[in-house]
Amino acid sequence: MLAFERRVRRYRYFARSPLFMDKLQAISTFVRVVDARSFSKAAETLSMPRSSVTTTIKNLEQHLGTVLLRRSTRNLSLTEAGERYYASCRTILADIERAESGLRDDTVAPRGKVRADMPGVIGRAVVLPNLRDFALRYPDIELVLGLSDRPADLIFDGIDCAIRTGELADSTLIARQLGTLTWLTCASPRYLRERGEPASVDDLAAHDAINYISNATGRPLDWRFDVNGEPVTLTMQSRFAVNETEAYLQCGIEGLGIIQLSEFVAKPYLESGRLKEVLRESRSAPVPVAILYPNRTHASAAVKAFVDWIAEIFPR
Template sequence: MDKLQAMTTFVRVVEAQSFSKAAETLSMPRSSVTTVIKNLETHLGTPLLRRSTRTLSLTDAGARYFASCQAILSDIAEAEIGLSLDATTPRGRVRADMPGLIGRAIVLPRLREFEKRFPDIELVLGLSDRPADLIYDGIDCVIRTGELTDSTLVARRLGQLSWLTCASPGYLKEHGEPDSVSALGAHPVVNYISNATGRPLDWRFNVDGENLTISLQSRFAVNETEAYLQCGLEGLGLIQISRFAAFPYLQTGRLKEVLADARCSPVPISIVYPLGRNATAAIKAFVDWIVEISASAAFQ
């Protein structure tokens, strides 16, 4: 028995004081309404209505059950109205995680705009290079780079990132510029430590159409993008970093790209969130906003 349908039918019969009128408002045959009430009374083990040829009245148990049904159905209606309001005016808390560089460069400068557009959304931002686990960390959405394989997540593409091998002018003056990937073994480099594995990331190149990954020994290694960038600016070694991060320093000449002809293929950057009902209207509103502002972010 569908208890919710039975409650709705019972309340409608009482309010209409008629099985026939209740059947009309419910778009059900009168016989079906009668059957629902009989089955409900059997399930509850007590009569709910006194029936005569002309009138209907509630038993004591029926009166108590009628009041409870009204309260339950009212709560359900209120909950549904609340969700409808959320759909038209997104509200609630959104917890988002993203690389610190992207958050500071793109998101934080436009938070006033977000606040004006979505005044009922509370935003909690995590800025870190550590890869967040949406379930374990209680995160609603994250910005990630690379190909995504988790089929339980919805991915919205923000652009792509190109990875460059760079050095400072001071470094190049002291050590010279490598003329090939094979020459890197003779050069000081700075490694980036993966927060996921705790190990240095491989250096990636494309030589004559073939993708190469190589491991390089380093005296210095860090696990945060802006610290990594600073190592390159200080001339501590070659670095391999996204063009998005390096772009301002390439423009001013504080960094120079080397091995440009061996640059590896770009990787996608996306914002991802849970599939289906776990994604609230507020999460979707935030994701849409991130996609919108990323269009002018020059990810490349």
């Protein structure tokens, strides 16, 4: 905390100089270019001409006396010096944001636009049914929701926050755990009358399965079970495969085969009798669900309000 306060005092001293503001703009532009992995994309998000972004980075490199970015027609990467400078710039910008945030009036209601991305399953089952509450609670926040089975790239697509399931691979994102998802193996009563009910995971080899094609990898998702306390992963053979949740669900309801889907999706159809859970004793361990946002956003008041609201309404 003392180091942070010392840095803030230094910033207040140098901030009296116009040169500091020019450097601060250059630092912000540099960080945005690295985050976006593109001069053009950075220019778009900064509402600046691409030529201005390019000139800013060139002048910054001349001022520092070193090359920060390796440029090619298809790739943009940091040099060793660029990596060190980028890490320092991120710290500087985060400290300035913290200093400014401490001066803002906490009584002002959150306002602004929040772009959020999430699986359609969670959006339809959890977010949309509660959206009126959010609208009444935060009338000054404009919410843009992306509901899709294809996950967006938070940095490249300019997303403020996103709900993701499973293990998180990108440690550069801030993650807040929301809860878990349980995956159920289900079939229609019609299918079970015609083909019988599998008594064990091994019995699935004699049944028809419907595979779900991941929009992220283009490959069928593995089926996951827990057998005698041990996780088991199966690559199922299937005659039918789809890449959209509603279509996948419909295949199961129509009796085309056994499906594996989240409890969020399955619950109303289990309650109505249109689907029946099988292999209940072999359910896999629950999958973690988190809401993520990039460090570069520094969590605006509107984003924080949305994240807190999601955490509040998410089923435990």
